[in-house]
Amino acid sequence: MTPTHPRPTRRTVLGGAALAALAVTAGAGTANATSSTTWPTEFPLPDGWLPEGITIGSKPYAYMGSRANGGIYRTDLRTGEGKVLYAGATGQVAVGLKLDRDGLLYVAGSTGVARVHDSRTGEVLTTFQLTEATGHFINDVTLLGDRAWFTDSRAAALYGVPRGRDGEVRTLPLTGDWVQTPDVNSANGIVSTPDGRGLIVVSSTPGKLYNVSLKTGYATEMALVGTDTVVNGDGLWRTGRTLYVVQNRLNLISVFDLDAKVTTATLRRTITDPRLDVPTTAAQFRDRLYLVNARFTSPQTPETTFNAVAVSL
Known part of the structure; x- marks a missing residue:
């Protein structure tokens, strides 16, 4: 087990000048300025x-990754206007994303690696090789x-992966109730x-929720009340003791x-919307949940249109 280290600051990675520039940029037009x-x-x-993937921090900006080339797109939630923050590169993929409070993304x-980006410039700061074996799918991420x-x-x-600096990757094998279905996600x-x-952790197949111990990796299957399964479970979002499960091909959030x-997880309600088109992950800002539509059931071509939508909580 890797020892616990003090939480690093962004200054460790980017330096004081870049941190100051980030503060000026991020502070311009805060979310409190408009309704x-x-x-x-x-x-x-x-x-x-x-x-x-989609992630939102304390400011009204959404960051969304590309499976086509690993690019990062940033949208201003106040206006809906966006730009490519990182153009990506051949062979790169960006699936799940999480924005740190220090501005690290x-x-x-997907293909056995994780990257850390500067959320201000999009620059790749660090790349971690999580596994050397082939056939892996690094899918989602959370910060803890x-x-x-x-x-x-x-x-x-x-x-x-260590936050904010280089270091060793810790591999935590999943044991206990965990069921690994061969040849599927x-x-x-x-x-x-x-x-x-x-x-x-949600398992898309067979559609279960697990509580995983950080110390041992022991996964305890959580009892579901009000439903038998969370099949097609994709992105998770939690606020307090409320858990949102995005069930992609079902076009709903449980x-x-x-x-x-x-x-135990007790189903309270489901959220649906006609604009949902195979949503994958979600992020909250104020009283809205923002989701990207992966459109897996549509042609995945350079001409296919894509969007993100917000639903009220």
């Missing part, structure tokens, strides 16, 4: 973008403590438990109440 009720609830992405790179934790849809393991979305002591020990 979100007038903000757009739908905004376009570039044709052929192939989005799957952690990206699941001094690490960013990544799921691998094709292996019974999580990977912990299993582990997908990931969030921390409310007490910060563990991780909640909203669960978690019990105090995170052993």
Whole structure:
């Protein structure tokens, strides 16, 4: 087990001058300047973008990755206007993303890697090789403590990457109740438990939720009340003891109440919207949940149109 280190600051990675520049940029026009009720609830992405991940920090900007080339697109939630922040490169993929409070952007790179970007410039700061083996699918990421934790849809393991600096990757094998289905995607979305002591992971196949111990990797299957399965479970979002599960090909978000020990998830309601077209992941800003439409059932070509939408909570 890798020792716990003090939480690094962004100054460690970017230096004081870059941090000062970020503060000026991020502070211009904060979310409190306008009411979100007038903000757009739908905004376009570039044709052929192939989005799957979205993340939003404390400022009204959404970051969305591309499966086509690993690019990063940033949209101003107040106006719906966006730009390509990072153009990507041949062979790169950007799936799940999470924005750190220090402005570092952690990206699941699918093919065994994870990258850390400067969210101000898009520059790739660090690339971590999570596994040397082929056939892995690094899918989603969440931030907890001094690490960013990544799921691998094709292996019974999580990977912990040091936040804010170089360091060793921690591999956490999944044991206990975990079921790894051969040749299909299993582990997908990931969030921390409310007490910060563990991780909640959704398995798209067979459609279960697990509470994973950070110390041992033991995965305890969570009891579902009000439904039998979260099949096609993709991105997760949690606020307090409310867990949102994006079920991509079902075009819905299931909203669960978690019990105090995170052993049971009780279905409270579902959210649907005619604009949902195979949504994959979600991020919250104020009273809205923003989702990207991956459109897996449509042609995935350079001419295919893509967008992100917001639904009210």
